[in-house]
Amino acid sequence: MKFSPLVDELIQALKCLPGVGPKSAQRMAFQLLERDRKAGQSLGHALSKAMSDVGHCQSCRTFTEEVHCPICASHKRGQSQVICVVETPADVLAIEAGGHFSGRYFVLLGHLSPLDGIGPDELGLALLEEHLASGEVSELILATNPTVEGDATAHFIADMAKSHQVIVSRIAHGVPVGGELEYVDSTTLALSFNGRLPL
Amino acid sequence: MKFSPLVDELIQALKCLPGVGPKSAQRMAFQLLERDRKAGQSLGHALSKAMSDVGHCQSCRTFTEEVHCPICASHKRGQSQVICVVETPADVLAIEAGGHFSGRYFVLLGHLSPLDGIGPDELGLALLEEHLASGEVSELILATNPTVEGDATAHFIADMAKSHQVIVSRIAHGVPVGGELEYVDSTTLALSFNGRLPL
Known part of the structure; x- marks a missing residue:
């Protein structure tokens, strides 16, 4: 029935x-x-x-029903020289919730995944290269996920940015705050040693 | 943000x-x-x-966008002398999935709960009494949930039906098929003893 x-x-x-x-x-x-x-x-x-x-912001590709998203449209942040590259609009929200980043974003809407047919074109890397070529970008922070695909995507973008006189950095991977060393996996622990900072 | x-x-x-x-x-x-x-x-x-x-069936109160739901509108079942009283439309679906009941339904859309302001009027019991008074009903099967409120509702409806020369029955409560006696709660076990049938 x-x-x-x-x-x-x-x-x-x-x-x-x-x-x-x-x-x-x-x-x-x-x-x-x-x-x-x-x-x-x-x-x-x-x-x-x-x-x-709802379409995509013409500058950063996040979801918006306007031509530009609120961040790209703002006078203060839309002209920022620092661009943070993330995989999804939800990542933008997570970073904004912290309130410690005041630059603008570039949303890939995915990561490189040749087997699924997702290449540089699908991630809008031509648009990102336009931003880099415009000379208005001084630093590119790669905040893709710490997965195999996310890392590969970050390296691909880093290679692309090399010819544009732009500082390229990757967010730090290590032991999360509040975590216990005992329960952190060995790869993360190794990364936290490699990325150690002088006190 | x-x-x-x-x-x-x-x-x-x-x-x-x-x-x-x-x-x-x-x-x-x-x-x-x-x-x-x-x-x-x-x-x-x-x-x-x-x-x-989507409104309610004028005969059984389940959800439908027509005047009568498919069961009440069918020639075979709509005139059935057996009415099964359930709490929600989902219960109708559960019983129909078994395919062993061929009468019609009456959906209370809730159970008696004076503290929440749900009395006989909210459950459409006047409509049910109309069905009983019409003389076209021979048996009323009360399939409300085996909870305090469901039991109270069943007893209330049984009292109401007494004056109408209608057989009133309550579905059996006991050990579910596939269950293990060891893990069945004591109330259910007591009910299964009280409701034992000769073999």
């Missing part, structure tokens, strides 16, 4: 969300129908609007 | 779903924006349509 067509369609559609299977989708649909139709309406509206209107 | 208004609005709206917090909402929004805008569009469309068009 199925529910009525509209309810069924809603349950099927909810399964497109990551981590949501048939049972969760059913629970979500019933919760909205029983308790909170207004929230369901606004979610439907927000989804439709975001899916059709 | 916030995302652009539309992305932010989408993340906030996704938090209305049960079990979805700020991090999950962000992940869902980015997944849809990055990978599957078409699915996001259909979800938005399905939500808007379901929230505005």
Whole structure:
């Protein structure tokens, strides 16, 4: 037995969300129908609007419905000479939550992964090279994830930047604050020794 | 820092779903924006349509966008003399998945809970009494949840049905198939002894 067509369609559609299977989708649909139709309406509206209107910032490639994202559009930060390269818009949020970086970003929206067909073109590296060639960039901080693909992407970009008189740095990898040495993996520990700083 | 208004609005709206917090909402929004805008569009469309068009079956109170749900509208089952009373539309689905019940349903959409202001009126018991008074019902099977509230609701409905010459029964509680006696709680075990059947 199925529910009525509209309810069924809603349950099927909810399964497109990551981590949501048939049972969760059913629970979500019933919760909205029983308790909170207004929230369901606004979610439907927000989804439709975001899916059709949100594009990418023409300067840093993060999500925005404007031509430039708030950071690139700001007078103070949009002209910054320091660019931080990250893999996803969520990384921008994580760095902004700390509030210690005041430059601008460049969002790759992925990492180099030749087997999946993701090369320099898909990561918008031509646009990044334009930024570098403009002479308005003094430092490039590579904050891609500390994974094999993230490291490969960082090295590729570092090679690309060499011809442009730009300082290229990679964020430090080491023991996280609050972590216990005993439980840190050996690769991280090795990196923390290699990256040691004079006190 | 916030995302652009539309992305932010989408993340906030996704938090209305049960079990979805700020991090999950962000992940869902980015997944849809990055990978599957078409699915996001259909979800938005399905939500808007379901929230505005889905009402309740006038006969059994389950969710449907028609006047009667598929079961109540069917020639074979809609006129059945056996009514199974359940708490939620999801319970209907669970029973239908078994395929062993061929009567019709009555969905309470909750259980008696005076402290939350849920009384007989909220559960549509007047409509159920109409069904009973019509003389077209021979048996009422009470399949509310085996909780304090579900039991109380079942007893309330049983009292109500007494004046209508209707057989009232409650589904059996006992050791579930595949369960191990060792791990079954004592109340369930006691109920399984009380409800024992001759072999």
